[in-house]
Amino acid sequence: MTTMILLFFLCGVALAAMMALLRVRKSAGKLSWRAARTNIFCMPKFRIGVALLAFLYAAVFSVCYIHFEQQTASAVISLNYDEAYKGQNANGTRYNMSEIISEEVVQRAIEKGALKNVTAKALKECLTVEPLVEGSAYIEEQYHISTEFKVTFEANKNTAHLDAENVVMLIGHAYKDYYIDTYADDFNVLVAAIDDQTDYTTMDYLDAVEALSYKVQRVQGYMYELANENPGFVSTTGETFQSLAAKCDNVNTVQIGNNLKAYLLDNGVSRNPEKYIDRLSFDNNRYDFEHQRAKASFDVRNQAVNMYAEEMTRITLIPTWDTTGEFYMGRTKVGVDSLSLEASEFSRLAADYFEGIETNRLLIEKMKQSTSEGSNAYVDQMIERIGAEIKELAQDAMIVSREYSEAKMNRCISTNAMEHSFAKYVILCAALFVMFYVAASVFVQAKQTKKG
Amino acid sequence: MQKNKKTGIGRIIFGVLLLGVLALAAVFAYNHYALNENFKETFYQVGSGKIVDDLRVIQISDLHDNEYGEGNEKLLSRIGELTPDIIMLTGDIVDRESADTQKAVALCGKLAEIAPVYYVYGNHETIRAFGYNDMSLPELDQLTGCTEETRSSEPLHAMTDDLKTALEAVGVNVLWNEYETLEIGGTQIDVYGVLTDDPFAFWEYAEDTYVEFCDENRDHLKLMLCHRPYIYETWYGGAWSDLTMAGHTHGGQARIPYIGGVYEYRNGLLPEFGGNRCYVAGKYDVNGSPLVVSTGLAGDDWFRINNQPELVVIDVSRY
Numbered sequence: 001m002t003t004m005i006l007l008f009f010l011c012g013v014a015l016a017a018m019m020a021l022l023r024v025r026k027s028a029g030k031l032s033w034r035a036a037r038t039n040i041f042c043m044p045k046f047r048i049g050v051a052l053l054a055f056l057y058a059a060v061f062s063v064c065y066i067h068f069e070q071q072t073a074s075a076v077i078s079l080n081y082d083e084a085y086k087g088q089n090a091n092g093t094r095y096n097m098s099e100i101i102s103e104e105v106v107q108r109a110i111e112k113g114a115l116k117n118v119t120a121k122a123l124k125e126c127l128t129v130e131p132l133v134e135g136s137a138y139i140e141e142q143y144h145i146s147t148e149f150k151v152t153f154e155a156n157k158n159t160a161h162l163d164a165e166n167v168v169m170l171i172g173h174a175y176k177d178y179y180i181d182t183y184a185d186d187f188n189v190l191v192a193a194i195d196d197q198t199d200y201t202t203m204d205y206l207d208a209v210e211a212l213s214y215k216v217q218r219v220q221g222y223m224y225e226l227a228n229e230n231p232g233f234v235s236t237t238g239e240t241f242q243s244l245a246a247k248c249d250n251v252n253t254v255q256i257g258n259n260l261k262a263y264l265l266d267n268g269v270s271r272n273p274e275k276y277i278d279r280l281s282f283d284n285n286r287y288d289f290e291h292q293r294a295k296a297s298f299d300v301r302n303q304a305v306n307m308y309a310e311e312m313t314r315i316t317l318i319p320t321w322d323t324t325g326e327f328y329m330g331r332t333k334v335g336v337d338s339l340s341l342e343a344s345e346f347s348r349l350a351a352d353y354f355e356g357i358e359t360n361r362l363l364i365e366k367m368k369q370s371t372s373e374g375s376n377a378y379v380d381q382m383i384e385r386i387g388a389e390i391k392e393l394a395q396d397a398m399i400v401s402r403e404y405s406e407a408k409m410n411r412c413i414s415t416n417a418m419e420h421s422f423a424k425y426v427i428l429c430a431a432l433f434v435m436f437y438v439a440a441s442v443f444v445q446a447k448q449t450k451k452g
Numbered sequence: 453m454q455k456n457k458k459t460g461i462g463r464i465i466f467g468v469l470l471l472g473v474l475a476l477a478a479v480f481a482y483n484h485y486a487l488n489e490n491f492k493e494t495f496y497q498v499g500s501g502k503i504v505d506d507l508r509v510i511q512i513s514d515l516h517d518n519e520y521g522e523g524n525e526k527l528l529s530r531i532g533e534l535t536p537d538i539i540m541l542t543g544d545i546v547d548r549e550s551a552d553t554q555k556a557v558a559l560c561g562k563l564a565e566i567a568p569v570y571y572v573y574g575n576h577e578t579i580r581a582f583g584y585n586d587m588s589l590p591e592l593d594q595l596t597g598c599t600e601e602t603r604s605s606e607p608l609h610a611m612t613d614d615l616k617t618a619l620e621a622v623g624v625n626v627l628w629n630e631y632e633t634l635e636i637g638g639t640q641i642d643v644y645g646v647l648t649d650d651p652f653a654f655w656e657y658a659e660d661t662y663v664e665f666c667d668e669n670r671d672h673l674k675l676m677l678c679h680r681p682y683i684y685e686t687w688y689g690g691a692w693s694d695l696t697m698a699g700h701t702h703g704g705q706a707r708i709p710y711i712g713g714v715y716e717y718r719n720g721l722l723p724e725f726g727g728n729r730c731y732v733a734g735k736y737d738v739n740g741s742p743l744v745v746s747t748g749l750a751g752d753d754w755f756r757i758n759n760q761p762e763l764v765v766i767d768v769s770r771y
Contacts, residue, residue, distance in 0.1 A: 048466065055471050059478055112767070113495065114533040163492060173497045173767060177506075180771055402770075406501045409771050415497075422709035 002068050006428060009061045013435045020443035047441055054437035058429050065425065071155035073164035074418040076132055076148055077172050081412045084147040089183040090409060097149050100175050101127040108174035113166060122158045127151060127171065150418070165417055172415025184409045187401055189222045193394035200383050204271050205376070208383050209261045213252055216390050219397055220248035226401060233407070235400040244397050251393065255386050260379070265359070268366030269376050277367055280360040287360070291353035294346045301343035488751050491520060491527070491761040493534075496735050498742045499771045500694045502673045504638035509675070510536040510567075511764035513699030514574065514748025516547040517555050518761070524559050527749075527763070528566075534765055536567045537636045540643075541624075542699040542746065543574020543679030546615065553580075553615050561622030568634055569624045572645040574679035574700060581613040589653045596657075603656040605629040608647060627677065629658040631665040639673055644693065646678035651686040666693075673768070681731040681745050682718060684738050691741035695768065703733035703747030706757035713759075733759075 077100060087095050099105065106127070107120040115123075129151050135144025153159075153167045193215055200208040226233075227241035234240050263269070270276040320330040510531055520526040531539070541563075546556040563569045575585045584591040593599070596607035608628050616626045625632055627645020634641050644665045648657040665674065676693035678684075680700040684692065704713010704723055712724030713732040723730035736743045748754075749761045 048470070051471065052474075055474060059474075062478075113493070114530075114535070116533075166493060166495060169495050173495065176497070176771070177769065180769075184771075403501070406770060411499065412771060419709065 002065055002072065005061070005064045005068055009057070009064075009432055012057065013432060013439060016436055016439035016443070020439045023443050047444060050437055050440045050444060053440055054433050057436045058433040061432050062425075062429055065428070069420055069425075071160060071164055072153065073168045073420075074150055074152045075165075075168035075172050076150055076416050076418060077175060078414045078416070079147045079149075079412070080414060081409060085145060087145045089179075090412065091183045091186075093183070097129055097131065097146075099178070100129045100149060100151055101171065102178075105171065105175050105178045108178060109167070109170040112174055113170040115162060115167075115170075118159055118162065123162075123167070126153055126156055126159050126167075128154075169415060169417055172413070176413040176415070179413055180409060184405050184412070187398055189218050190394050190398045190401060193219050194391055194398065196387075196391065198387075200387065201375070201380070204276055205264050205269055205379055205383070206261070206276070209256060209264065212260075212383065212386055212390065213256050216248050216252045216256070216393070219390065219394050220245050220252070222401075223248065223397055226404060230404065230408075233400075233404050235403045237396075237399065239396060239400050241400065241404075244393065244400060247393055247396075251386065251389055255389065260382050260386065263382070264379065265363055265366065267372065268363060268368075268370035269372045269379055270367055270370075271374060273367040273370065273373055277364050280364050284357050284360045287353045287357045291350050291357065294350035294353060298343050298346035298350060301339045301346065305339050305343060487758075487760040488756050491749055491763050493530075494746075494762045494764050496742075496744055496764065496766045498695055498735075498766060498768050500673055500768055501770060502639065502671060502694065503768055503770055505636075506770075507538070507636060507639060507641075507673070507768040508534070508536045509538050509540060509695070509697075509766040509768065510534060511540045511542060511697045511699075511744065511746050511766065512545065512563075512749060513542040513679075513697075513746040513764070514544040514702060514750050515556070515559075516544055516576065516748075516750040516754065517550045518749055518751040519555070520749075520751075524555075524562075528559070528562050530763070531563065532566055536765075538634075538641070538643075538675075539563050539567050539569045540675070540677050540697050541569065541571040542677050542697050543572050544576045544699065544748070544750075545571070545574070546576060546580065548576045548579045553618065557615070557618045557622060560619055560624045564623035568636075570632070570643050570645060570677060571619055571624050571626045572677040572679055573626075573628070573647055577615060578647075581615060582611075586650055587648050587653055588650050589656060592648060592653050592657055605658055605661045608657060630661050633669070633672065640669065640671070642669060642672045642674050644674070644676045646676070646683070649678050649680040649683055651683045654683045680718075681743065684731060684736075684743055688739065691739045692743070693741060695766065696738065696741065696743045697746070697764070697766075698731070698743065699746045699748050701732045701745060701747070702750060702754060702756065703759045705755050705759065707733070707759045709758075714757075 079095075081090050083090055083092060084095065089095050101124055103120045103124060106124045109115070110118060110120060110123065129149055131144075131146030132148035132150050133144055133146055135146075136142035151168050151171055153162075153164050153171075155162060155164060159167075196215065198211060200211070203211065223241045223245040227245060231242070319327065321327055512527075521529075541560070545560070546553045560569055560571065573581065575587075578587050579585050582591075582595055584595065593603070596603075596611075598604075598607055605628075609630060611628075616628075619626050625643070627643065628647040629645070631642050631644040634643070642665055644662065646654065646658060648654050654662075665676075674693035674695075676696040678696065678698050681698035684696065684698070701713065701716050701723075704716050706714040708714060711722060713722070715721055716723040716730065716732055719728065719730040719732075722728060723732050731738075731743060731745045733745055733747045736745065744764060744766060746764045747759055747762050749763065750756070751761055
C-alpha cells in the first residue's frame with residue numbers, strides 16, 4: 001500500500017513537472033532543453049510560497065505514508081534448535097514454514113492478544129510468510145535452508161483496527177507455543193502413567209500383573225527412546241534416562257516378576273479360581289493348537305533343509321563396491337539360510353507355546369489345591385505398592401523429560417519485530433519535497449519570464 | 453546587490469524556520485490527537501522453567517492520575533479482556549500535583565477484582581508520603597532515624613502512609629522493600645517490591661529482605677518490581693530475578709527512530725544512543741534475566757512525541 005501511495009504522489013510531482021514544462025514552452029515559444037535548463041538552473045531566489053506548497057505536499061504524503069505504513073508490520077521468527085539447520089522440526093519431521101500462519105496459530109494469537117472484531121480467517125488473509133534469505137534450488141552453491149522467516153502483516157479493511165506490530169509479535173509468540181505443544185512436549189505416556197486410575201480390584205491378580213508390567217514397560221520404553229536421542233543428559237537431580245530405565249526394569253523384573261507373579265503362581269492365588277481355571281484351560285487348548293502348528297511348520301522346514309542342504313550351501317559371490325568405493329565380493333543369501341531361519345523361528349514358537357501350556361497347567365494344579373478365593377490382603381498390598389512405585393517412577397521420568405525438553409528447546413524460537421525504515425521515509429519525503437519545489441519553481445519562473 | 457544577497461539569505465533562513473515550526477506543529481498535533489489520547493499494548497514473552505502453567509502479567513506504570521475513559525473504564529475493560537493472572541503497578545500511579553488519591557485507589561480496587569495486584573511506590577508517591585523525591589541515603593537516614601550501622605528494611609516496614617492504608621483496604625498488596633508469596637495455577641511466586649530504588653540506598657535499606665527473597669525458595673518464580681531502573685544499571689553481580697519490571701523513564705519523553713529516547717531525568721540527553729546503554733524503554737537482558745521498562749501510561753499532560761502510552765503484557769511460559 002505504501003508503494004501505491006508513493007506512486008500516487010510521484011504522479012502528482014510528474015503532473016506538476018509537466019505543467020511547468022508546458023509553461024516553459026509557452027514562455028519561450030517552443031519547448032527546448034535549453035529553455036527548460038535555463039528555467040531550472042536560473043532560479044534566482046528561494047521562493048517561500050513555493051517551498052510552503054512543497055512542504056504541504058510532502059506533509060500530506062507523510063500523513064498518508066505513515067498512516068498506511070502503520071498498518072503494515074514485519075517480524076523475523078528465528079529457529080534456534082539443532083535440527084532447524086537440516087530443515088527439520090525438533091522431533092525430526094520435516095519443517096513447514098506455512099504453519100507459522102496456520103489457522104490454529106492465528107487463532108491462538110487472537111486469543112492471546114484478546115483481539116476484537118476479527119476472525120482467524122480474516123487475519124490469516126493479511127499475513128504472509130517467507131524465508132528471510134532465499135537460496136536457489138538449481139545452483140548447488142546457492143542451496144540454503146532458512147532458519148529465519150519473515151512474517152508480514154498488511155491490514156485490509158477488516159483488520160485496519162489492529163495494531164500491526166502487536167499482530168506480528170503475537171503471531172510469533174503463538175507460533176512458539178504451538179510449536180512446543182506440537183513438536184517438543186510430548187509427555188502423553190508419562191501423563192497417562194501418572195494419571196492412571198486403573199482399579200486393580202476389579203481384575204484378577206494375574207491380569208493386574210500384566211497391566212502393571214505393561215505400564216512400567218511403557219515408561220521404560222519412553223526412557224530408552226530419550227536415551228537414544230541424548231545418552232549423555234543428566235538432570236539436576238542426578239538422574240539419567242538410563243538410570244530411570246534401569247529402575248523401571250528393576251520394578252518389572254524383581255517386583256512384578258520375581259515377587260508378585262512368582263507368589264501368585266506358587267500359591268495359586270486368584271480372586272475367582274474357578275473362572276480363572278476355565279480361562280487357563282481355554283488358553284491351553286489354543287496354545288496346544290498353536291504349538292502343534294508351529295511344530296509341524298518346523299518339521300516341514302527341517303525336512304526341506306535336509307533335502308536341499310547340499311545344493312543350497314553353495315555360496316554365490318557377487319562382485320560389488322562398498323560405500324567408500326572399494327571393490328569386494330558380496331555373498332548372497334541362499335535359500336537354505338531362509339529355511340533355517342524359519343525353522344528356528346518355528347522351533348522357538350513351539351517352545352514358547354509349550355512353556356505357556358506347562359505354566360498354565362501348573363497354575364491350574366496350584367489353584368485346584370489352593371483354598372484361596374476372593375481378595376488376598378498381602379497381594380492387594382503388593383499391587384498397591386507396585387502401582388505407587390510406577391507412578392513415582394513416571395513422575396521422576398516426567399521431571400527429567402521436562403528438564404531435557406527445556407534444555408533442548410530453550411529459546412527454540414525467537415521473534416523480533418522489524419522496524420520500518422526511517423531513513424527510507426526521510427529520503428522519500430525529502431525527494432518529494434525537492435522534486436515538487438523544483439517543478440513548482442520552474443512553473444513560477446517561466447510565468448515571470450513570460451511577464452518580463 | 454549586497455542588500456539583495458542578504459535579503460535572499462534571510463528569506464531562506466526564515467523559510468527553513470517556518471518549515472521547521474510547521475513540521476513540529478504537525479508532529480505535535482498528530483501525537484496529541486492520534487497517539488497520546490489512547491494507549492497501546494506491548495506484548496513480551498519470557499521463559500522460566502519454574503512455572504507450571506503459563507502466566508500472564510500485566511504491568512501498569514506511571515499513570516500519573518491519567519484516565520482512559522470515565523473512571524478508567526477503557527483501561528479496566530481492556531485489562532479484563534486480556535485476562536491477567538497478576539497485575540503489577542510499578543509506581544507513579546498518582547501524581548504529586550493531584551489533590552487526592554481517590555482516582556488511583558478506585559482504579560486499584562477495580563483491578564484487584566480482576567487479579568491479585570501488587571503496588572510499589574514511585575517518586576510521586578514518595579513525595580506525597582514522605583516529602584522526598586529521590587529517597588537518597590541521607591533522605592532515608594533522616595526519615596527513618598537510622599545511622600550507618602543500623603540501616604535495614606525494618607524501619608520502613610514500621611512506617612505508615614494514608615495511600616498505603618487505602619490501597620490495602622481495597623485488596624492491593626503494597627510492597628516496601630519486602631516480598632510476598634502467592635500461588636497461581638500451581639506455580640509458587642515470590643514478588644519483591646522496591647521502595648528505596650536509589651542505587652546507593654537500595655543495598656543499605658533493602659539488602660536484608662532482598663537477599664532473603666533471592667535465597668529462600670529458589671524453586672519459586674521470582675518477580676521484582678521497582679519504579680526506577682537505575683539500580684539495574686549499576687549492579688553487575690548477577691541476575692536480579694526471573695523477571696523485573698520498572699518504569700519512571702517515560703521512554704525518554706520523545707522517541708526518535710534508531711536513536712531512542714530524547715531525554716531521561718537521570719541519564720540526560722539521548723540515553724540510548726551511541727555508547728549510552730541506559731534502560732529507558734522495552735525489554736532488556738540484565739545479567740541473564742529479563743528487565744521490562746515500561747514507557748508508562750501518562751497521557752498528554754506529559755510531553756510525549758512518538759511515544760504512545762503503553763500497557764505492558766508479559767506472558768511467562770516454560771520456554
